[in-house]
Amino acid sequence: MIRLAVTGVGAISPAGVGAGALAEATALGRRVAAGHISETGLAVLRKLRRCATITSYAVTAVDEALRDRGAGGFGDYALIAGVTNGALNFSAGFHHTIVAEAKETASPALFSESVLNAPAGNASIVFNIRGPVHSIIGGPSVAVKALMLAATLIETGRARHAIVVCAEERNELSSFCYSRFNPSAAGALSEGAGALLIEPADELRPINPVTLCTISGYAAYTIPDRPQQALQRAIDGALSMAGLTVGDIGVAVSDYKTVQIDVPTLSFFDCLGYAFCVSTMWNIILSAMACGGGCPINPLFATELKKYAKHSEINHVIIYATEEDGDASAVILSRVSKP
Amino acid sequence: MGIITSHGAGVEANWEKIKAGESSVGEITAFDASPFRGRLGAEIRGDTHAPVSRLRAGRLDRASHLLIYAVREALGLAGLIKPGIDVFLSLGTTLGGMLSGAAFHREVIEKGISRARISKTLDYLAHYQALNLFREFGLTGDYAVFSDACASSANAIGHAFGLVSSGRYDVAIAGGYDTMSEFTFAGFNSLMAVTPEICRPFDKNRTGLILGEGAGILAIEELGHAIRRNARVYCEITGYGVASDAYHMTSPNPGGEGAANAMAMALKEAGFPDIGYINAHGTATKYNDLMEARAITKVFSSGNKGDVDIPVSSIKPMIGHLLGAAGAVEAVVSVAALIGNYLPANINYLTPDPDCNLSIVTVGRAAEIRAVLSNSFGFGGSNATLIFGEYR
Numbered sequence: 224m225i226r227l228a229v230t231g232v233g234a235i236s237p238a239g240v241g242a243g244a245l246a247e248a249t250a251l252g253r254r255v256a257a258g259h260i261s262e263t264g265l266a267v268l269r270k271l272r273r274c275a276t277i278t279s280y281a282v283t284a285v286d287e288a289l290r291d292r293g294a295g296g297f298g299d300y301a302l303i304a305g306v307t308n309g310a311l312n313f314s315a316g317f318h319h320t321i322v323a324e325a326k327e328t329a330s331p332a333l334f335s336e337s338v339l340n341a342p343a344g345n346a347s348i349v350f351n352i353r354g355p356v357h358s359i360i361g362g363p364s365v366a367v368k369a370l371m372l373a374a375t376l377i378e379t380g381r382a383r384h385a386i387v388v389c390a391e392e393r394n395e396l397s398s399f400c401y402s403r404f405n406p407s408a409a410g411a412l413s414e415g416a417g418a419l420l421i422e423p424a425d426e427l428r429p430i431n432p433v434t435l436c437t438i439s440g441y442a443a444y445t446i447p448d449r450p451q452q453a454l455q456r457a458i459d460g461a462l463s464m465a466g467l468t469v470g471d472i473g474v475a476v477s478d479y480k481t482v483q484i485d486v487p488t489l490s491f492f493d494c495l496g497y498a499f500c501v502s503t504m505w506n507i508i509l510s511a512m513a514c515g516g517g518c519p520i521n522p523l524f525a526t527e528l529k530k531y532a533k534h535s536e537i538n539h540v541i542i543y544a545t546e547e548d549g550d551a552s553a554v555i556l557s558r559v560s561k562p
Numbered sequence: 563m564g565i566i567t568s569h570g571a572g573v574e575a576n577w578e579k580i581k582a583g584e585s586s587v588g589e590i591t592a593f594d595a596s597p598f599r600g601r602l603g604a605e606i607r608g609d610t611h612a613p614v615s616r617l618r619a620g621r622l623d624r625a626s627h628l629l630i631y632a633v634r635e636a637l638g639l640a641g642l643i644k645p646g647i648d649v650f651l652s653l654g655t656t657l658g659g660m661l662s663g664a665a666f667h668r669e670v671i672e673k674g675i676s677r678a679r680i681s682k683t684l685d686y687l688a689h690y691q692a693l694n695l696f697r698e699f700g701l702t703g704d705y706a707v708f709s710d711a712c713a714s715s716a717n718a719i720g721h722a723f724g725l726v727s728s729g730r731y732d733v734a735i736a737g738g739y740d741t742m743s744e745f746t747f748a749g750f751n752s753l754m755a756v757t758p759e760i761c762r763p764f765d766k767n768r769t770g771l772i773l774g775e776g777a778g779i780l781a782i783e784e785l786g787h788a789i790r791r792n793a794r795v796y797c798e799i800t801g802y803g804v805a806s807d808a809y810h811m812t813s814p815n816p817g818g819e820g821a822a823n824a825m826a827m828a829l830k831e832a833g834f835p836d837i838g839y840i841n842a843h844g845t846a847t848k849y850n851d852l853m854e855a856r857a858i859t860k861v862f863s864s865g866n867k868g869d870v871d872i873p874v875s876s877i878k879p880m881i882g883h884l885l886g887a888a889g890a891v892e893a894v895v896s897v898a899a900l901i902g903n904y905l906p907a908n909i910n911y912l913t914p915d916p917d918c919n920l921s922i923v924t925v926g927r928a929a930e931i932r933a934v935l936s937n938s939f940g941f942g943g944s945n946a947t948l949i950f951g952e953y954r
Binding site: 306312315319320321329330334337338339345348350351352353355357358359362372375378379400403443445446450465549550 | 597598654656658663664666667668683696697701704705706707708717725728745749751752754774806807809811812820823827906942944
């Protein structure tokens with residue numbers, strides 16, 4: 224296994240534009256309003272005037288994650304997008320034309336920007352990424368699966384670096400369905416994007432490399448309708464790959480309501496709301512930033528960790544995700560000793 | 563292998579019709595296509611409800627039914643109906659359960675959101691069909707659902723190939739599926755990509771594509787694992803290439819650099835085999851075919867005009883463009899061509915296009931084939947190439 228490092232992060236969320244805004248909101252335990260993000264502030268989006276909201280979020284997050292690498296030169300990068308619902312507003316708008324208006328007048332732009340790979344396709348165009356560009360679909364576990372796919376592409380030599388992004392946009396239909404399937408969480412639906420830049424830890428180029436953490440282990444597992452069993456397999460797989468035991472893990476981060484392992488477990492659900500696969504990506508980004516802080520007690524987690532006694536040394540963080548359908552994944556991030 | 567298309571269900575049924583050069587394109591019946599420029603499609607006729615034992619058939623999207631058909635055939639032929647080990651399921655689709663989503667949205671429009679039946683969304687999202695396969699076939703392991711437009715299932719197969727060849731899994735089930743939907747039909751019509759007449763890839767007078775539907779599945783197994791359990795080995799997957807255009811959401815890069823990069827990567831991985839047949843993406847749109855011809859020429863030409871003599875054909879005039887399923891269905895046909903030593907015809911081809919200077923197979927014929935290259939390209943600049951080699 225090639226040792227991989229997280230060297231860039233990017234986010235857009237109801238807390239604002241930037242991973243910093245995400246971290247600030249969660250560190251303060253501030254509940255940010257779940258809602259539409261009206262302004263990304265990204266100049267490059269002028270090129271994408273007709274793109275869907277989800278695409279603008281994805282491009283904004285990717286831009287931030289790539290910024291430390293300098294402009295251009297992304298030809299040998301892979302880009303993996305994790306998506307749950309996709310551009311639902313454009314899809315619904317296009318379908319509304321077909322059903323309620325004249326079919327033959329449906330807008331080609333609405334159609335082409337509604338496809339599930341529109342965020343990844345547009346991001347590849349904006350940043351001139353010519354390596355493998357994939358969109359994979361799933362629930363909250365797909366953020367880790369996207370990271371795993373990126374890792375495979377690097378390990379098999381199909382890409383040298385990879386940007387992993389998850390994006391979602393709020394929509395009337397998804398909000399309605401989510402509230403019907405999850406009545407207790409009604410009103411908590413969120414939106415935005417999160418991106419990670421990952422590359423081989425041993426090949427970092429001397430262009431301001433900011434190694435936030437290494438990726439020690441990951442696994443995904445599916446046992447239909449048995450989420451806890453599937454999650455246990457995923458966690459065990461990630462620990463095994465990392466060569467760690469549960470006792471090595473300082474903190475777990477997950478929005479899954481059932482605590483799966485005996486370590487302090489945090490959730491930012493109450494702060495950021497639920498944005499499907501993006502929530503898991505935000506959890507990964509926040510954990511990477513916490514690891515990258517390089518201090519025993521990172522302010523990012525300090526507020527929540529006050530209630531735990533064992534928080535003075537966090538070297539490894541596990542982030543896990545699952546849903547009732549039994550589709551689970553887990554990833555372990557490890558702190559890097561700074562010279 | 564497993565397959566269901568407008569030609570019917572099953573590898574044999576499909577291969578016989580493809581060898582015969584039959585087309586199953588006809589008037590669209592799933593919805594009223596009369597307002598559109600193009601009104602033809604390659605639909606699967608008759609009852610498409612797959613027999614299910616663990617799922618409630620009435621709650622499944624048509625996509626799940628097609629997929630279950632193809633997976634059951636593939637696992638049956640492979641002797642893996644009960645794999646008994648963890649498998650990796652790698653699927654490609656552009657639509658997932660779009661028919662269910664569209665039905666729900668239609669009720670929202672017509673009755674209001676509070677009266678729309680939310681049960682219609684139970685098989686809508688594109689990863690639900692994968693989970694249905696886990697349930698129906700009692701699978702355990704992991705899965706990925708690729709949505710890379712029309713390169714989706716080629717990438718799904720390529721990724722599965724990578725996981726098996728690197729030793730992470732002994733068995734992967736890989737392929738793709740998509741259904742005929744008014745949504746995409748209207749979409750491709752709005753882009754003026756659907757032909758009002760017949761589909762004729764690489765022909766000078768080509769006017770666009772015909773949409774189809776179906777599913778294709780390959781059971782991919784580590785060779786030693788397959789031999790140990792005395793499985794029939796159809797062929798070896800020897801190469802996979804993937805590259806992006808970074809050019810435009812709907813138009814391919816006219817120079818074909820991304821497609822050429824994908825082919826070159828696959829050929830390198832396969833050890834530059836003697837390609838006996840190229841199963842082209844060949845949609846019959848003006849820009850795709852021109853780009854693909856340039857890319858093939860770039861990769862295989864020694865520099866002299868017209869010197870690429872590898873037989874090339876597209877099967878899309880027979881069964882339509884299956885979008886996310888195209889790469890998988892064409893992979894099944896590529897493997898059938900390889901083991902049957904037969905070149906499928908590029909039917910409807912009449913007038914050579916000097917800008918697409920390829921050796922088009924106008925009439926199906928027997929040929930000695932050692933390796934087949936299959937291309938798939940899609941929206942967003944996705945390019946994927948698979949290479950299948952004979953098993954000796």
